[in-house]
Amino acid sequence: MLTEIITIGDEILIGQIVDSNSAWIAQKLNECGIRVKQITSVSDDRAHILEALNAASSRAEIVIMTGGLGPTKDDITKTTLAEYFNVGFKRDEATLANVSRIFERFKRPLLEANIRQADVPENCTVLLNANGTAPGMWFNHQEVTYVSLPGVPFEMMYLMEEEVLPRLKTQHQLDAIVHQTILTAGLGESFLAETISSIEDSLPSHIKLAYLPKLGQVRLRLSAYGGNEAELQTEINHYVDKIVRMLDKYVVATEDKPLEKAILDFMEERGLTLSVAESCTGGYLSHLLTQHAGSSSVFLGGGVTYSNDLKIKVLGVAPDTIDQFGAVSEETVKEMACGSLNKFNSQYAIAISGIAGPGGGTADKPVGTVWVAVAGQKRLVSKKFQFGSKRAQNIERSAINALILLFHILREDHC
C-alpha cells in the first residue's frame, strides 16, 4: 500500500514556511503500515497541481494533499480538483453550518468568501473540520483514493486522526511494517557502523538498517517489511538486543524518542528532579524538557539568566566570580549550577553559559565558546565546548551536549 503526499502552497516553495505537515502525516501512515513513496511540494498553480496529481496517482494508491483550501483568491486546490475529476460543485450544508458556527463563536461577520468554503466538488465525501472553516475532502476515483486537507497543521492533524486514518484502515488490507530505533550518544556514525558491521552484514533482506546522525547522537533505525507483524517485531527485537549489547553505555534509549525525553523517563523512574540555569541557550533547554507531557514530575523549573545581574540575583553567583573570570567561564558556570541546585531545590542541575554569537566573541573566548556544568548532590562536573559561528546551532549544540553530559553522569550514579 503506497501513498504520496502533495503539499500545496507558494509559501513552501519560496521557503517562507517549513513543511512539517508531511513528516507528521508520514509518521502516522507508517504506524498503520502504509508506506510513503514520495512527498512533493508544488505551488498554488493549476497546471502544476494537475501534473503532480497525475504523477502521484501513477505511483501510489493513496494521494494525500494539504493546503490551498483557504477562503482567499490564492487558494485554488478545490477548483483544480473539480477540474481534475471533471465534476461541478455542490454546497455542503454541514460545512456551511460549521463555518457559521465558528464565525458566531468569534463574533465575526460571515462573508461571501467564507460561505463559498462550503462549496465542494460533487464527487467528494466531506470530512467535517471541527477546528476550522475549510472542509477536508475524500475522493475515490479510478482505483485511487485522494484526500485533500487544510494546510493549517492542527486542522490537518485533527482530520487525519479523526477521519482519514480510520477510513484508510477500514478500506484497505494493510501490509505490516515494523520500525525500531536505538538512540545512541557520544559515538560517531562511521565508528558505530564499524562496531556493528558484523550484525549489519547478517541482516536478512527484508530488514533494513539506517543511520541518522544528529548533533552528537546517532539514531539506528531497523525496519522490517512484510508478513506477520508479531513475527517481524520478534525478529527486530533479536537484532536490537544484539546491537544494544555491543554498544553498551552509548545506548540512551531503544525507542524513537528525543534525548531529553529519554533522560526525563530515566529520572522519573528513579524519582530524581532537575533544574536548569540557562544563559546562552536562553530557555531552549527548558523548552526541550517541558514540551513533553509529564515533565513536571522531574523538571522543577529554572532561570533564564541572560544578564549578569540575574545570574547574581536569581542564582546567587558571586559578583566577584563574574568580574574576575567573566560570565563565560568554568568558575561562573559551576556557581550557576550550584545556585540552580540550591535555589531551586533539585537533585540535579544543568548550567550553561556561552557565546552564541554572532556578536560577543573575543580572541580569548571566540563565538561558540560554551561552558556547561552539571551538579548532583555529590558532585559537580564541568566541560568546555568550542562550537562554530552560527547562533541557532550553538544554542542547539549547547543544550544537547549538556543533556549528554547529564546522561553520562546519571548512568554512572544510578546504573
Place this chain on the structure above:
Amino acid sequence: MLTEIITIGDEILIGQIVDSNSAWIAQKLNECGIRVKQITSVSDDRAHILEALNAASSRAEIVIMTGGLGPTKDDITKTTLAEYFNVGFKRDEATLANVSRIFERFKRPLLEANIRQADVPENCTVLLNANGTAPGMWFNHQEVTYVSLPGVPFEMMYLMEEEVLPRLKTQHQLDAIVHQTILTAGLGESFLAETISSIEDSLPSHIKLAYLPKLGQVRLRLSAYGGNEAELQTEINHYVDKIVRMLDKYVVATEDKPLEKAILDFMEERGLTLSVAESCTGGYLSHLLTQHAGSSSVFLGGGVTYSNDLKIKVLGVAPDTIDQFGAVSEETVKEMACGSLNKFNSQYAIAISGIAGPGGGTADKPVGTVWVAVAGQKRLVSKKFQFGSKRAQNIERSAINALILLFHILREDHC
C-alpha cells in the same frame, strides 16, 4: 530560471525528521531571483532517485539534491548519480585530505568507509565541505546543472553559501523577483481579505498577493516578477504603503520577520527592557526571544517557574494567592508579572500560567486554559485564553498571544 530540490532519505518518508533543508534552500534561491518549481522527497532507493532526477531535469534547469552522502551502506546517492550520468569514479585528493584532517582533529581512526567518501563520480566538480566529511558535488550535464549536497543542515548551509550560490550567480543570467511581507496580528484572514479587496483587485498581473495565516497572525506576501528589480521594489512599496494605511494598528511589521523579532526591534529602538515569567510555556517564550542575535539588549531574562515552589521563591508570588485561586488564575499570573518586573528589574514583563495538557485539567479549568499578564511600569493587563487539547499548540499559542498582547500595549504606550 527554475530549480527543483530533491531531498533523499528514508527518514524523511517515514516522518522521522522534518525536512527543513528544502525551505532554507528555497529561501536562499529566491533571494537570488531563482524560483523553485518543486520540492520532492524520495527514499534511499536507486530506481526512485533516478526517476526523480529524470522528472526534475525535464522541468528545471537546476536540480539541487540533499542527503544520502554519508559513509554508511544506506547512503547511495553517489553511486546512483554515477549511474545516472553513466560515468565511473575518481578519488579526489582534496576531499581525502579534508576527511583525514577532520578525523585527526577528533582523534578518531580513519576507516575504509571514510576513505571512500573521497571517491566521486568522474564528471563532477567537488565542492569542498569544511564542516564535514561528505563532499558536495557539482555536475553540468545536457544543459542542466545538478548539485548534490550532504543532508546534515549546517554542512549543506555552508556549501550553499560558500560554493553553490556564488557559482549559480556567475553561471546564470537571473530574472528579478521581489517579495515583501506585511505581518499583521489580531485580524482574521477573510476579514483582512475583505478589508483590502479593492487593493488586491487593482494589482497588476505580475504582482501576486498571498495570505499566510498562523496563530493569530496573518502574513501578507506581495511578490513581483520579471524586469528591473529596483522598479519592482518601487511598485511593491506603493502597494505595501496602501495596505499598511488601511490595516493601521494591526500591522506589526512590513518585513518578513517573526512577531517576537518585531517586538524586540520595537523595544530596542525605544530603549525598553523585558523579562518573562513562564509556567506552562516552560521556556518557549524565552527561547523565541533569545534565538535572535542582539536580543540581550532588550531581554534581561526570566524564570521558568514550573513548580509552585519556584513561583513563590523566584517571583515572590504569595503562597496564599496560589492556595486560594490556584496557579492558573488571574491573581497568580498578575503576581507573577509584577514579580518578574520587580525581581528582574525590567520595564515590561510577561507572565504566563496555564494548563498545557494533556493532564492537569479540571471541569473548572480544562486543558487549554491559559492566563497571560503583561506588566508595564504604569499598568498591569491580564487576559484569559481557552485553547484546545494539544500540548505543543497550547504552548505555542500561549506564547504568541502573550506577545500580541504585549505588542498592543507597547503600541498604546509608545506610538
